[in-house]
Amino acid sequence: VAAYEKVDTFQLSLDELMSVKVVSASRKEEEQHLAPGVLTIVSAQEIEQYGARHLRDVLDRLVGIQILGSHQDFHSKTSMRAVNASHHEDSVLILLNGRPIRQATDGGLNSDIYTGFPLKSIDRIEVIRGPGSVIYGTNAMAGVINIITRDAKNSVSETVAEVAAGSFGTTQAKISSLMGGKDYSFNFELNHISSDGDPVNGITDQDGLVDTYETGVDSNNVLINGRYKDFTINAMVMDNTQDSASSAFQLPSNPIDLNRYFIDIGYLHKLSTDWDISLNYTHSEDEAQWQINEAAGDNNSEGRSQMIETIVRGNIDKDLNLLFGASHVENESGFDRGLPQGSKNANTSAYAQLDYMTSDSQKLIAGVQWNNPDSISADLSPRLGIIQGFNNSWWFKLLYSEAYRSPNLVETDLDAPQLKGVPTLDPVNIATVDAQLIYQTATEYFAIALYHSKLENLIVRVPATIPGDPTTHENQGYVKFNGVELEARKELSKSVSLIGNASYQENKTDSGVENGTFAPQVMVKFGASYKNSTGLTLAAFNSYIGESTDLGEATNDPSININPAADSYNLLTVNASIDTGKMWSLGKPEQSIISLYLDNILNEDIYAADLNFANQNNTIPHHWGMGAYLTYSYKLY
Amino acid sequence: VRSKYKKYIFLIIILFCNSAVSQTAEEFSTKTAFMVKMSYFINWPESSILNKDNSTFIICIEGSPKYFTSLEDWATTGKIKKRPVTLKYINGDISELSSCNILFITSNHNLSSYLDIAREEKILTISDNPGNAQRGVIINFFNVKNKLRFEINIDEAKSLGFKISPRLLKLATIITSGDIK
Numbered sequence: 001v002a003a004y005e006k007v008d009t010f011q012l013s014l015d016e017l018m019s020v021k022v023v024s025a026s027r028k029e030e031e032q033h034l035a036p037g038v039l040t041i042v043s044a045q046e047i048e049q050y051g052a053r054h055l056r057d058v059l060d061r062l063v064g065i066q067i068l069g070s071h072q073d074f075h076s077k078t079s080m081r082a083v084n085a086s087h088h089e090d091s092v093l094i095l096l097n098g099r100p101i102r103q104a105t106d107g108g109l110n111s112d113i114y115t116g117f118p119l120k121s122i123d124r125i126e127v128i129r130g131p132g133s134v135i136y137g138t139n140a141m142a143g144v145i146n147i148i149t150r151d152a153k154n155s156v157s158e159t160v161a162e163v164a165a166g167s168f169g170t171t172q173a174k175i176s177s178l179m180g181g182k183d184y185s186f187n188f189e190l191n192h193i194s195s196d197g198d199p200v201n202g203i204t205d206q207d208g209l210v211d212t213y214e215t216g217v218d219s220n221n222v223l224i225n226g227r228y229k230d231f232t233i234n235a236m237v238m239d240n241t242q243d244s245a246s247s248a249f250q251l252p253s254n255p256i257d258l259n260r261y262f263i264d265i266g267y268l269h270k271l272s273t274d275w276d277i278s279l280n281y282t283h284s285e286d287e288a289q290w291q292i293n294e295a296a297g298d299n300n301s302e303g304r305s306q307m308i309e310t311i312v313r314g315n316i317d318k319d320l321n322l323l324f325g326a327s328h329v330e331n332e333s334g335f336d337r338g339l340p341q342g343s344k345n346a347n348t349s350a351y352a353q354l355d356y357m358t359s360d361s362q363k364l365i366a367g368v369q370w371n372n373p374d375s376i377s378a379d380l381s382p383r384l385g386i387i388q389g390f391n392n393s394w395w396f397k398l399l400y401s402e403a404y405r406s407p408n409l410v411e412t413d414l415d416a417p418q419l420k421g422v423p424t425l426d427p428v429n430i431a432t433v434d435a436q437l438i439y440q441t442a443t444e445y446f447a448i449a450l451y452h453s454k455l456e457n458l459i460v461r462v463p464a465t466i467p468g469d470p471t472t473h474e475n476q477g478y479v480k481f482n483g484v485e486l487e488a489r490k491e492l493s494k495s496v497s498l499i500g501n502a503s504y505q506e507n508k509t510d511s512g513v514e515n516g517t518f519a520p521q522v523m524v525k526f527g528a529s530y531k532n533s534t535g536l537t538l539a540a541f542n543s544y545i546g547e548s549t550d551l552g553e554a555t556n557d558p559s560i561n562i563n564p565a566a567d568s569y570n571l572l573t574v575n576a577s578i579d580t581g582k583m584w585s586l587g588k589p590e591q592s593i594i595s596l597y598l599d600n601i602l603n604e605d606i607y608a609a610d611l612n613f614a615n616q617n618n619t620i621p622h623h624w625g626m627g628a629y630l631t632y633s634y635k636l637y
Numbered sequence: 638v639r640s641k642y643k644k645y646i647f648l649i650i651i652l653f654c655n656s657a658v659s660q661t662a663e664e665f666s667t668k669t670a671f672m673v674k675m676s677y678f679i680n681w682p683e684s685s686i687l688n689k690d691n692s693t694f695i696i697c698i699e700g701s702p703k704y705f706t707s708l709e710d711w712a713t714t715g716k717i718k719k720r721p722v723t724l725k726y727i728n729g730d731i732s733e734l735s736s737c738n739i740l741f742i743t744s745n746h747n748l749s750s751y752l753d754i755a756r757e758e759k760i761l762t763i764s765d766n767p768g769n770a771q772r773g774v775i776i777n778f779f780n781v782k783n784k785l786r787f788e789i790n791i792d793e794a795k796s797l798g799f800k801i802s803p804r805l806l807k808l809a810t811i812i813t814s815g816d817i818k
Contacts, residue, residue: 009667009669009670010670010673010711010715013674014671014674014678014804015808017671017674017785019784020667360744360745360747391730392727392729392744393728441702441726442698442705443702443705443726494710494713
């Protein structure tokens with residue numbers, strides 16, 4: 001197996017340089033200003049600098065983002081631009097190397113991704129805020145998170161072993177390996193996390209019992225990404241257990257056990273020098289076991305989602321790019337109790353997107369997606385945009401985009417004593433206008449984005465009018481969102497860099513409820529990092545998260561405010577690492593790293609809305625108290 | 638919960654054998670390293686700013702910040718023509734060009750304006766866009782089977798008074814006026 005050795009090119013002669021193989025660095029970062037969306041890119045270097053125990057730590061630092069969930073599904077979704085229609089991942093789509101990770105039953109119960117996704121394998125994360133490209137399909141309403149893993153074409157082949165231990169009985173072990181040759185790249189990572197969690201005393205459950213809320217986690221995950229000639233593979237096996245989860249908010253805590261098997265196989269065929277066609281098959285299975293309530297006992301779910309997709313990409317002219325494709329998705333799911341086994345839905349869609357560089361400094365974008373869910377009539381989601389550059393530093397984007405979310409199987413097919421699905425529900429739609437101004441130079445990046453979104457045809461739970469009948473679902477009303485997002489990065493010197501963002505949003509429903517989506521109106525996040533040539537890296541990051549809407553007030557039922565409010569908080573973290581090769585000549589440079597991650601240094605008590613919408617409880621403990629986590633990482637070249 | 642055996646199937650795929658080490662480097666730093674080494678084999682015209690002002694050697698990077706950052710470490714101690722090196726990032730302001738000794742053009746935004754000033758000020762132009770040597774850039778990088786190669790517009794170099802060592806020319810693909818359409 002060929003491996004690559006990192007070289008200092010400035011030490012080489014001209015003749016030696018002629019024989020060096022170059023790995024093509026990704027142009028994506030270069031083209032941030034030309035991407036047809038409001039885009040933030042998180043690099044592997046940034047993840048390493050600021051430290052993270054899991055993906056949630058990384059995403060929580062981004063503008064306008066907070067990972068939320070419910071007592072039933074803890075940390076299971078990204079709240080982006082305050083779109084919080086449910087405790088499931090139904091308004092943000094997660095992609096792995098551009099391939100959608102969805103679940104058959106309800107779009108996404110993604111706590112396994114946020115807790116256990118292997119971080120060493122990440123090359124970069126591209127976060128698009130606002131409706132995703134027309135090619136992404138259902139759920140890409142508030143945004144898209146595309147996790148891009150390392151490829152031997154762009155990264156140095158290496159195998160890394162890492163062990164960590166820290167507060168709350170936390171242990172973590174990872175082993176990752178990237179290898180590549182002329183025609184192939186193979187990335188593998190195994191990630192194990194186990195923690196007792198930070199138990200929170202004095203939590204009141206829906207029955208008035210005061211007890212301890214457990215927050216432990218046990219997570220075992222395998223990730224594989226590969227490429228051989230024109231074939232690609234992405235696969236994940238995730239096994240996660242969270243200590244506290246049940247449909248009812250009852251203590252003592254009961255665990256939820258989640259399993260996911262995901263595989264995507266792709267083939268890319270070159271039609272000519274300018275055109276290619278790709279074909280992908282994506283298969284995902286999920287299983288969950290959790291408690292309904294103390295009296296009813298456990299429930300089990302099993303779901304399967306299959307997708308086939310073909311995309312043609314090419315250049316009609318040097319500056320005119322066309323992409324068109326079609327996909328078909330079939331979902332099948334069932335619960336032991338509630339959702340009949342074999343409940344199914346399907347969706348067929350077709351899409352096309354054109355982008356045209358009218359000059360070096362102007363790009364026009366137009367696209368449309370046709371969606372045809374099996375049970376309801378088809379509709380169209382268009383997209384239009386213009387990107388204008390004023391010189392190499394100043395760029396302006398004006399984008400209009402629509403997206404949709406098809407009703408999930410719980411909303412259409414559930415038949416439980418307390419909740420009933422409605423098969424004739426229409427999709428939820430969102431339309432967004434974004435305006436973003438970017439200033440970038442070699443050492444700085446500033447962006448301001450203004451957005452206005454209208455989320456309509458909401459799928460809401462409607463309480464029964466006759467006592468004893470189940471709650472049902474209905475399409476009704478809309479929510480309008482207005483917001484502003486600021487992002488900044490600056491390298492003050494070779495050693496010191498700053499990063500920060502701030503966001504403000506307000507929203508209002510058609511019935512006049514203001515800021516009722518339980519997301520903070522204000523977030524201000526700021527970090528600074530220092531790196532010197534002796535192998536020391538220090539980084540600190542503080543996230544100020546404003547208070548979230550009071551759940552009791554928003555639902556007009558103050559009696560559910562039984563736990564501390566979701567008040568504002570500062571989450572301060574520090575990451576310090578030492579390259580033992582550079583500092584003490586123990587190992588080669590960049591081979592042996594010791595790092596210390598300090599979390600929630602201010603030891604804030606942090607609560608966030610319990611998004612279950614069962615209206616039994618206002619908040620749940622959201623973040624562990626002050627903790628320290630020591631990691632040792634060793635690279636085998 | 639269904640049997641968990643499936644996840645272990647993936648574990649058997651682990652391979653940890655690394656051998657046959659070959660030198661591989663990231664594209665940006667390879668190009669800028671090339672640029673530095675090439676400068677040792679080139680003499681600037683008598684009338685160029687380089688021969689009027691002997692303080693520092695100024696490398697200007699236009700467009701991609703990646704090229705700029707790839708040079709930063711080296712530039713703290715590196716020298717060209719026995720002079721310390723200063724880096725300058727060009728934000729599209731052509732008035733900034735007059736002090737440059739090398740101009741690395743990474744976008745084709747305003748290419749003709751850059752070339753006009755480079756000709757006037759006798760600045761060595763380098764780029765990495767297909768066809769740019771034919772457009773008047775003196776040195777242009779291209780990629781052949783993951784290895785960097787470069788072309789030199791010899792007529793443009795000569796007309797401005799640059800003297801290029803035969804050793805460098807031997808490694809290059811030579812573009813002449815006859816190749817320019």
